Amino acid sequence: MKHEQFVKIRRDLHQIPELGFQEVKTQKYLLEYLQQLPQDFLEIKSWKTGLFVKVHGKNPSQTIGYRADIDGLPITEETGLSFCSKHEGYMHACGHDIHMTIALGVLTHFAKNRVDDDLVFLFQPAEEGPGGALPMMASDEFKAWKPDFMVALHIAPEYPVGTIATREGILFANTSELFIDLHGKGGHAAFPHETKDMIVAASFLVTQLQSIVSRNVDPLDSGVITIGKITGGTVQNIIAEKARLEGTIRTLSDDTMKIMKKRIEAIVAGIETSFDCKATIDYGANYRQVDNDPTLTREFMTFAEKETNMKVIDCNKAMTGEDYGYFLSEVPGFMFWLGVASEHGLHHAKLNPNENAIGEAIDLLTAYITEKSKEK
Numbered sequence: 001m002k003h004e005q006f007v008k009i010r011r012d013l014h015q016i017p018e019l020g021f022q023e024v025k026t027q028k029y030l031l032e033y034l035q036q037l038p039q040d041f042l043e044i045k046s047w048k049t050g051l052f053v054k055v056h057g058k059n060p061s062q063t064i065g066y067r068a069d070i071d072g073l074p075i076t077e078e079t080g081l082s083f084c085s086k087h088e089g090y091m092h093a094c095g096h097d098i099h100m101t102i103a104l105g106v107l108t109h110f111a112k113n114r115v116d117d118d119l120v121f122l123f124q125p126a127e128e129g130p131g132g133a134l135p136m137m138a139s140d141e142f143k144a145w146k147p148d149f150m151v152a153l154h155i156a157p158e159y160p161v162g163t164i165a166t167r168e169g170i171l172f173a174n175t176s177e178l179f180i181d182l183h184g185k186g187g188h189a190a191f192p193h194e195t196k197d198m199i200v201a202a203s204f205l206v207t208q209l210q211s212i213v214s215r216n217v218d219p220l221d222s223g224v225i226t227i228g229k230i231t232g233g234t235v236q237n238i239i240a241e242k243a244r245l246e247g248t249i250r251t252l253s254d255d256t257m258k259i260m261k262k263r264i265e266a267i268v269a270g271i272e273t274s275f276d277c278k279a280t281i282d283y284g285a286n287y288r289q290v291d292n293d294p295t296l297t298r299e300f301m302t303f304a305e306k307e308t309n310m311k312v313i314d315c316n317k318a319m320t321g322e323d324y325g326y327f328l329s330e331v332p333g334f335m336f337w338l339g340v341a342s343e344h345g346l347h348h349a350k351l352n353p354n355e356n357a358i359g360e361a362i363d364l365l366t367a368y369i370t371e372k373s374k375e376k
């Protein structure tokens with residue numbers, strides 16, 4: 001298999017998934033790999049649990065940026081693979097092991113085959129939360145090495161290997177995390193009239209939240225509210241004093257995000273009245289939409305179509321979120337989907353990307369960056 005060494009790297013990284021800003025082993029692994037590359041033109045700076053790596057060009061007229069996210073998810077892997085996660089309860093279920101590996105593959109090529117322009121590789125922590133992009137952008141390292149344009153990819157389980165998909169303009173949604181805490185009065189299961197049951201309140205709340213997308217968002221617009229986790233109560237015969245809902249809100253515009261948050265607040269206030277309880281809302285991390293630069297995106301799609309064997313799809317927007325959107329608010333660039341043909345999707349315990357996509361992406365990005373670096 002072409003680029004076989006990178007399949008091994010991917011498998012090593014796959015075994016050590018770590019949550020946002022805890023990517024200690026991952027950073028160590030990346031550093032050890034980078035340190036055995038020719039160091040003549042490389043400059044490496046650690047930043048929290050991430051890294052900035054610069055490949056100095058021969059005669060730079062611009063800096064080309066490439067961003068890979070490096071964190072895993074709190075999911076217990078169920079792939080049964082020989083190289084499955086060694087961190088019980090955690091998994092690279094969003095493909096960040098593949099993203100990092102591809103970045104290493106491209107970086108390796110340019111560390112050995114210098115181009116004119118400077119290249120900066122960002123290994124970014126905490127994409128899944130609480131968000132590493134904004135603090136990384138605020139760092140002195142980013143300010144000193146700020147790229148003139150940036151590229152990133154995300155694996156796409158639904159597309160075959162040999163396929164990429166992207167679009168001009170908005171590719172991914174605005175997101176906001178959502179944490180709602182309900183506080184009532186617990187008590188004996190046999191005396192509900194003496195309590196304020198937060199399991200019942202939480203159940204009504206989850207159901208009422210469903211009306212926001214169907215009744216407050218323009219049917220020609222898009223919105224998502226997903227409650228991914230509910231906690232509350234202690235045992236079957238005690239009425240719960242507290243309950244907590246954890247979820248995410250997704251929209252394609254700031255205005256719709258404001259409308260949805262306003263409705264959430266109104267519904268939560270209604271729950272407080274109906275169930276005589278106290279509620280707090282915390283919006284956690286908010287991610288800006290991924291808004292692809294139209295010219296760079298079109299040029300990349302044309303390049304991939306003409307100069308490689310990749311099938312290029314002009315795809316629809318997705319309600320996924322990515323804090324890479326923050327980078328694109330300051331630096332022109334784009335993100336694209338990379339087909340990895342997995343039967344199970346992103347954030348699934350059985351996600352199993354086809355590793356042939358790694359080599360395909362390394363070749364594509366190497367060719368594209370080489371071409372861009374010829375431009376004067």
Ligand SMILES: CC(=O)N[C@@H](CCC[C@H](N)C(=O)O)C(=O)O
Pocket residue numbers: 094127128129154175176177247248249285287319320321322323346
């Ligand atoms: C590509 C992808 O799956 N990204 C995550 C980003 C999470 C943002 C934040 N933690 C939230 O849930 O709002 C996604 O879930 O789309």
